[in-house]
Amino acid sequence: MIAVSCLHQETPVWWTPRMAGLYITCSKTGKRIRVRFSSTEAGIHRSSDSKERTLVDPRTDTAMAPRGPCPALLLPLVLLATCLVLASGQPWVELNKLFQKHHVDYPRTTVPNPSSYCNTMMKRRGLYFTPVNTFIHAPTLSINSICLFGTPRRDRLHESRVLIPVTTCRYDPRIRSYRGTYVSRKIVIGCWNRLPVYYKE
Numbered sequence: 001m002i003a004v005s006c007l008h009q010e011t012p013v014w015w016t017p018r019m020a021g022l023y024i025t026c027s028k029t030g031k032r033i034r035v036r037f038s039s040t041e042a043g044i045h046r047s048s049d050s051k052e053r054t055l056v057d058p059r060t061d062t063a064m065a066p067r068g069p070c071p072a073l074l075l076p077l078v079l080l081a082t083c084l085v086l087a088s089g090q091p092w093v094e095l096n097k098l099f100q101k102h103h104v105d106y107p108r109t110t111v112p113n114p115s116s117y118c119n120t121m122m123k124r125r126g127l128y129f130t131p132v133n134t135f136i137h138a139p140t141l142s143i144n145s146i147c148l149f150g151t152p153r154r155d156r157l158h159e160s161r162v163l164i165p166v167t168t169c170r171y172d173p174r175i176r177s178y179r180g181t182y183v184s185r186k187i188v189i190g191c192w193n194r195l196p197v198y199y200k201e
Helices: 072-087 091-103 114-124 140-149
Strands: 002-004 013-018 021-026 032-037 042-047 132-136 164-172 177-185 188-192 195-199
Touching: 091 132, 091 188, 091 195, 114 164, 114 177, 140 188, 140 195
Parallel strands: none
Antiparallel strands: 002 013, 013 021, 021 032, 032 042, 132 164, 164 177, 188 195
């Protein structure tokens, strides 16, 4: 059993793996959430002692059929999403704020070259040592519009229809520094309630 700190919530939350899925319980209120997911889809069961509700797809906010267990690599993301559900009635708003912090820099911060830019921005955004991260240099409304007017993909992500300037930062452990690449290309994002919450590197 592991304690998880939720955003905007001081009450500890505990998760316990079981055969039927992942159970997360708030130790103060006793409220329990069961999480079940697969490698391509994630959902959250909200349950209490008296009744259990339908599994919900967080990207479309619609009911979905239960799936089997997923690889452990998705566990941190699911725990984060679950904590946001406990702490906020609109978790997609919080995830969008994280998306903007990690990936949006408009207008682009003025730095002499892409590598210097990456070292500056990754420190400034608290992302240093992240292996790879991309900053989008476009207005927030333009990025949000991809959720509505972008090209839908088979993996349920959305691709921009136009080229967008971005800087991709890759950490080089040999020199303990970032190498940056500034290009204009189509970007792919994941959306929840018409807001970007995920960037596909």
